[in-house]
Amino acid sequence: MRIEVEEESDGRWIAEAPEIPGGLAYGGSKAEAISKVETLVLRILADRLENGEPAPELDKVFTVAA
Structure with a gap:
């Protein structure tokens, strides 16, 4: 999953997915x-998983062996 990172003018860093x-x-x-x-x-x-909501992003994290 792509994460974008930027330094703010106050010196803090912000990371976003x-x-x-x-x-x-x-x-x-x-x-x-x-x-x-x-x-x-x-x-x-x-x-999302616990609440039965879709989480298609997990397809990039896990694979299930047949």
Whole structure:
């Protein structure tokens, strides 16, 4: 999944997973912002699964052996 990262004018970093609504996180460093958005995206996808909602993004994460 693609993550876009940008440094804000105040020195904070923002990371966004554009494919996931709400997949946006700030961090004090680039690495921290990326880690936070990855964690958030996984939580969003897990919540979708638990609620029976579609999560087609998981097709890029998991494969099921026949």
